[in-house]
Amino acid sequence: MERYFQPEIETASREQIKAWQDERLVKQVKHVWDNVPYYRKKMEEKGLTPDDIKSTDDLHKLPFLSKYDLREAYPYGLLAEPLENCVRIHSTSGTTGKRVVAFYTQHDIDLWDDCCARAITAAGGTKEDVCQVSYGYGLFTGGAGLNGGSHKVGCLTVPISSGNTERQIMFIMDLQATILCCTPSYAAYIGETMKEMGLTPDQIPLKAGIFGAEAWSEEMRHDIEKTLGIKAYDIYGLTEISGPGVAFECSAQSGMHINEDHFIAEIIDPVTEEVLPEGSEGELVFTSITKEAFPLLRYRTRDICVLTREKCPCGRTHVKMCKPRGRSDDMLIIRGVNVFPSQIETVLINQGYPANYQIIVDRVNHTDTLDVQVEMTPEMFTDNMGEIASRQKKLVEGLRSMLGLTAKVTLVAPKTIVRSEGKAVRVIDKRKI
Ligand code: DLL
DSSP states (O other), X not given: OOOOSSHHHHTOOHHHHHHHHHXXXXXHHHHHHHHXXXXXXXHHHTTOOGGGOOSGGGGGGSOOBXXXXXXXXXXXXXXXXXXXXXXXXXXXXXXXXXXXXXXXEHHHHHHHHHXXXXXXXXXXXXXXXXXXXXXXXXXXXXXXXXXXXXXXXXXXXXXXXXXXXXXXXXXXXXXXXXXXXXOHHHHHHHXXXXXXXXXXXXXXXXXXXXXXXXXXXXXXHHHHHHXXXXXXXXXXXXXXXXXXXXXXXOXXXXXXXXXXXXXXXXXXXXTTOOBOOTTOEXXXXXXXXXXXXXXXXXXXXXXXXXXXXXXXXXXXXXXXXXXXXXXXXXXXXXXXXXXXXXXXXXXXXXXXXXXXXXXXXXXXTTEEEEEEEEEOOTTTOOXXXXXXXXXXXXXXXXXXXXXXXXXXXXXXXXXXXXXXXXSOOOEEEOOOO
């Protein structure tokens, strides 16, 4: 039997959902107009006032927001509540040290926790469960979001954060954890390690996993399900719109229901910005209609996907999104961490290397690897292995502090990296997802 966390909302009629969206959008536009001069200016530039937005049918009139706006308005420019009403921030890693900072009131956190609780319940979670949250805690939204949802459901929450795989496994076994929340690549790594330890799926107490924050394939889902003996559910979200739980998978495991009582989703053509009809592939755009502190209207996610309103056997009525099929920009997601090639370039250049480098991303045993090949200048070139090793070490450290990730760095001789006559190919992404 399908379980819901908020059945009256999750299975509401389409008319009811539209009525909530209409009412909340009108209220939200007014809230933003009154409190966010940055957005008010954008509306004025389009000749709009709140009176022009009477329902979701008028949504298309509103201007878009993009990551560019978030950077320009950093840190407080899009805040819609006095700071004293805010209780927390979260943040994503940014390209040039400027991060996206999202703000939350207590009410915002409460609603976000509800969204994550819906996801955990859809994965079969109840208060009887032990939920191990192995997403990173801190500025990243993964840990805090699933932690809040797990509390709401009433699970015994294990806030272990990511890393220290042996300890992860010890807690899963000793506390008899039944639900695991982490990135799919980390789940695969945990599974791999358990297998090497001789644990068979029937010895592992887990029954479900809630995996997201990065792209993962159906093949990867099957592998993880087989190794851990669980059902693996996808979960989607982004810091700007709250964090995990913007959309989540149900027992049908065929796309993620978007929490439409909180977020209005649109699909647009990323080039013309035209709104596309249901079923078309395009860029996903969200409007948050219940957020108080950081309400983004028509935010361009750069994630490419398809929406469908086909009836779902789980009984939920909210629109479903497919797994994002890629991004409309150059951002890489490596082990759940956002990485821009320009960040890597900055580290290299700061340490005196020319901009001749190649980034090779692969997935080995379901874990992302990041190899950076860096050309030395003729002046640096040497056959002194000790000197090369120490240079490589310094680059690894620089990259770790910029990205929060460990990369493998290889210094190569001058002129080894192929020059391009057109756009340089900096990134070779060998992952098949
Ligand atoms: O990744 C929030 C999150 C945490 C989602 C935990 C799910 C679980 P950001 O770090 O801001 O937030 O990155 C957001 O990650 O625009 C997508 O490109 C990508 N992404 C998130 N979930 C998925 C998913 C969190 N299930 C960016 N499948 C988004 C594919 C995903 N990509």
